[in-house]
Amino acid sequence: MEDKPIHNIESKSACKATDNICLPDTHWPRVVIVGGGFAGLALVEKLKHKEVQVVLFDKNNFHQFQPLLYQVATSALEPDSIVFPFRKQFNGYKNVVFRLAEVEEIQPSSNVVKTNKGNIHYDYLVLATGTTTNFFGMNTVEENSLGMKDIRDSLNIRHMMLQNLEQAAITCDDEERDALTNFVIVGGGPAGVEMAGALAEFCKYILPKDYPEYSSSIMNIYLIEAGKELLSTMSNKASSKTLRYLEDLNVKVLLNESVTNYDGNKVSTKSGKTFLAKNLIWTAGVKGQFPEGIDAKHVVRGNRLKTDPFLMVEGYENIFAIGDIAAVITENTPKGHPQVAQTAIQQGKYLGKVLLKLMKNEGVKPFEYKDKGALATVGKRKAVADLGKFKFGGYFTWLLWSIVHLMSISGFRNRLMVGFNWAVSYFTYEKSNRLIIRNFSKASNSKSIANSQTAVKNASVND
Template identity: 50%
Template sequence: MANCARIEDNGKKRVVIIGGGFGGLELAKSLKDADVQVVLIDKQNFHTFQPLLYQVATAGLEGDSIIHPFRQIFDEQPNFYFRWAEVQAIETATQMIETSIGLLRYDLLVIATGATTNYFGDKQMEKAAIAMKNVDDAVELRNTVLSNFEKALQIDNEEQLNSLMDYVIVGGGPTGVELAGALSELRKHVFPKDYKELDFIKMDIHLIQSGPQLLKGMSEEASRKAKEYLEEFGVKLWLDRRVKSYDGYTVTLDTGETLITRTLIWAAGVTGALIAGIRPESVLKGNRLQVDVYNRVVGYDNIFAIGDVAAMVTDENPQGHPMMAQPAIQQGKLLGKNIANSLAGKPLEPFRYHDQGAMATIGRNHAVADLKMFDKEYKFQGFLAWVIWMFIHLISIIGFRNKFVVLFNWVWSYFSFNKGIRFILGKTHENIPVEAVTKKAVI
């Protein structure tokens, strides 16, 4: 395969970053003044603000309001190059990466590929469920939800009607909790106006969590409050249960209980997005690359990993750092600084994670926030936590236009009790045609 990237060697060390998520983005920014050539490769030509994907999926925001083109982000960084491609393999012996557009040489390689949905080997689940990892997934879920109600208007079979109107969310982390809360708001304020012929008392929202509490990793107080809020919103919680199987219609739990739905949203786990070519000895549980305190992949001198795909195993973090945005951002910033220090002959700084806490919103005026500032912990719930959540997410979005659009949509939605992005554009997820369902299931 030829070298098709057409990036001129200018005599400077070439730092190739695979993945433009939070970690890759911060790393590229931090190398702005370094005497290196920065090459970012991603299979999308834009950065996605993933924490707001659920709002795209529930008609609160349009997809283009949470994405920003890489070339626009870095248009004033002269040492930056971007190539739209998918990396297929790493050839460590020759210091080349194989991509969908050709081969590319590197001096230093940084793997920032993030994570992908983990179905734990269940191929049927992978085919039948809807994940939430990118804008396409979110838009597909929105299309599916809206098309379900359009179909529901055309049938009078009670069981099939329930299968279209009921939703099952697997995973009680922030994504699952936020989706459940957003769907409950749509059920209360929006859908009854759009679909007057349907009885939304029959719309059930189920949230299944394998453990005894929601929002694992947050405080017990946050978990308890999230549970209280969701129950207040009418979400049916199934704690200490696992999904045994799903065939596109019937959800079977490990307790033998069953639910019916045509739409199961899988938010139950992620696994590292690996690239072929890294020695197996460097890969830990969960497909994460073992790295040292400088984010260098164990077994290599010039290959690094940051973010979700990296596992920095320490006494304080025996499983590696949490697969969240903050560790990725902090690792990206420090690695950029260390690369510049290394080129200047200066000592490297080991990574120390500064936990800033976690947040989750559960609908209008309801959120939980565990924040850490100035070596103190602060816990907020309810309206104040909801305002904090909105403020932090708003200032974190890239681009003035995106900030303005998101703020406008939030303000409009808050005062009008309306979600304006209710379009069916593109594909929907359909498991079994409505007319094909004849079997019975426990509801």
């Protein structure tokens, strides 16, 4: 495919009449990035020390390593082990500016982004806002269950789990005890599988020591998947191995099944099954989230932004999308690229090159995704891998998974903390972070959901 010439946008000074967020003076072009996930950080790294002003907006002041959220949720890691402050990350990047703010609206006609702290002008805008949990319109499920998309969700899950186990030791009502000690995970993708495996090991190794009041057999773990197999994006071999590993851990796997209702105490499924559970974790789907201002006709299935092969949002000349929010629709990728970390990182690095060439009015080649394979772990010492033609699983796969994830964490201190915790846990199966720091209630969680939906207005389409 021939290189694509891209319209060059005249460089503008940093100070505009529309700006009311303080930024360093510069005459370099300004690139505004919304979202500091894997895609946003990869783009920042590519643009550091270049003749461009990079402004990163995020509602948090830290990057979070999402693949290990489930370990925080199950008391294996403390939250500060998998988060890293943006300002520490950008220390020494003289052309990079971080601002803690939430972008609420884009005004493409005037090249302005409006945040909850003020407005600024951009020369190039990059949306890397990622996704949020998709409950597919089931309001009662959303109100009474927990997703697992950020560090706060993980802490909520941890506190809910520990509080319910403590209450189970108090109650004399057998039915209530069953509900308190039953755990339901909805969604058989990597997040659901890894969460189920971690909970099963908590049940097997921690419950008997911490709660001698009752047998560990009282804790039932259900994994519900609407499809016919687990890890549907991986090979059949990986799927079958994962199913066997989970069944060995006494996880009750329900395939071709879906949740239709959950009132906080009883789960109902499509086939008519019902069972008691006060712990439901939803990992069954995601949808894109982004500020208002993008024309709805450029939004596709999954609430993602349709882009061309150069990651430019359809219908705009200086707005780009990367990571989970981007849907690069081509003949070879009719549904876009997979919403995984390696896609986000590759797109961030690629767009950095594109923007630098764009400023020089040079042509660029379209984005090409390179699939480096997939890994998923099922508890300790067991994992599955699809690496090209090689499909395998077991202990050495788990070691590979551990090395890959450990090296991907931001910050030497964080790697050291995670590595140390893993080493201790490997030999003792101990989870030392079983602390209830704050009380969690589903009522407060529902209020938080409502506030979040009011504060963040996302463009949406029917899935």
